Amino acid sequence: MIPMSHYLFLSSILFSISLAGIFLNRKNILIMLMSLELMFLSINFNFIIFGNYLGDLTGQIFVFFILTVIAAESAIGLAIIVVLYRNRDSINVDDIGKLKG
Amino acid sequence: MNAELVIFYLFSIFLIISSLYVVTSNNPIKSAIYLVFSFFFSAILWLLLGAEFLSVILILVYVGAVMVLFLFVVMMLDINLSEITGRFVKYLKEGIFVFITMATLLILFFQNQFSDTDKNILTEINIISDSNTKNLGYVLYTEYILAFEVAAVILLLGIISAITLTHRKKTNNKYQDPSIQISVKKEDRVTIIKDEDLK
Numbered sequence: 001m002i003p004m005s006h007y008l009f010l011s012s013i014l015f016s017i018s019l020a021g022i023f024l025n026r027k028n029i030l031i032m033l034m035s036l037e038l039m040f041l042s043i044n045f046n047f048i049i050f051g052n053y054l055g056d057l058t059g060q061i062f063v064f065f066i067l068t069v070i071a072a073e074s075a076i077g078l079a080i081i082v083v084l085y086r087n088r089d090s091i092n093v094d095d096i097g098k099l100k101g
Numbered sequence: 102m103n104a105e106l107v108i109f110y111l112f113s114i115f116l117i118i119s120s121l122y123v124v125t126s127n128n129p130i131k132s133a134i135y136l137v138f139s140f141f142f143s144a145i146l147w148l149l150l151g152a153e154f155l156s157v158i159l160i161l162v163y164v165g166a167v168m169v170l171f172l173f174v175v176m177m178l179d180i181n182l183s184e185i186t187g188r189f190v191k192y193l194k195e196g197i198f199v200f201i202t203m204a205t206l207l208i209l210f211f212q213n214q215f216s217d218t219d220k221n222i223l224t225e226i227n228i229i230s231d232s233n234t235k236n237l238g239y240v241l242y243t244e245y246i247l248a249f250e251v252a253a254v255i256l257l258l259g260i261i262s263a264i265t266l267t268h269r270k271k272t273n274n275k276y277q278d279p280s281i282q283i284s285v286k287k288e289d290r291v292t293i294i295k296d297e298d299l300k
Contacts, residue, residue, distance in 0.1 A: 005211055012211060016199070016207065017120050017200060021124030024124055024195075026192055031123075031126075034123055035123070038120055048150050052150045061240055061248075064155065064241065067159070067162060068256060070167075071162060071167055072255050074170065076259055076262050078263075082266075
């Protein structure tokens with residue numbers, strides 16, 4: 001039996017990699033979205049780990065709903081990126097900050 | 102060393118390597134492909150954790166739908182790669198700093214809190230059969246039925262907003278407008294040409 005902490009270390013390393021990815025790819029909004037997906041994956045990992053080791057099925061139910069929300073979120077995010085590219089002809093993050101109050 | 106441990110270490114190393122490629126690759130298509138790989142490896146690890154239904158769902162929904170959507174957008178946008186390439190070295194120091202800080206904090210937290218947690222602290226309440234899918238469906242359609250319907254509404258919201266954001270109305274369609282047809286006058290249609298105009 002694998003100790004629970006090993007799984008937790010794996011998910012925390014995954015979360016840290018994706019958080020660093022948002023900092024590394026500050027220009028490219030597409031890779032930022034992908035890092036966000038990886039972050040959600042590590043969170044889902046944590047839900048499944050705790051659900052399994054504590055003998056409760058609620059963790060998996062939560063992952064189910066989180067997957068639904070992420071699917072809707074990434075569809076809307078990609079649609080926004082497509083509209084942004086039509087209007088600005090680039091997806092550089094620096095070009096988005098045009099709406100300064 | 103048993104087989105479970107070998108599979109766990111092998112696929113966790115694969116998962117970490119492929120997620121590093123997602124983050125550091127300059128080409129968005131390559132990152133999307135490596136993201137597919139990392140979803141696949143984590144689906145295998147979810148199988149080890151006894152979440153069979155969710156691991157299949159992860160491959161079907163993510164690799165089959167969301168990542169294809171990502172690849173469509175990446176290929177459709179025709180991004181100028183030279184604008185983006187090589188920029189991430191600029192932020193390498195910050196990225197490594199964030200990674201080390203976050204990983205150390207999380208690992209120390211989990212080490213302190215959960216290092217000696219054994220399996221089955223709680224009694225297994227909502228287990229009715231051996232099949233993971235059956236258990237999940239049983240809980241989902243009884244206890245969480247409201248949340249399930251809300252999830253369906255959220256998916257509908259995703260569909261509607263994505264379509265309304267990207268849809269463009271066609272301007273060159275040929276169609277009949279009855280109000281224009283009714284209100285047409287004789288002068289618009291008939292022009293009387295006299296004989297001396299032709300000469």
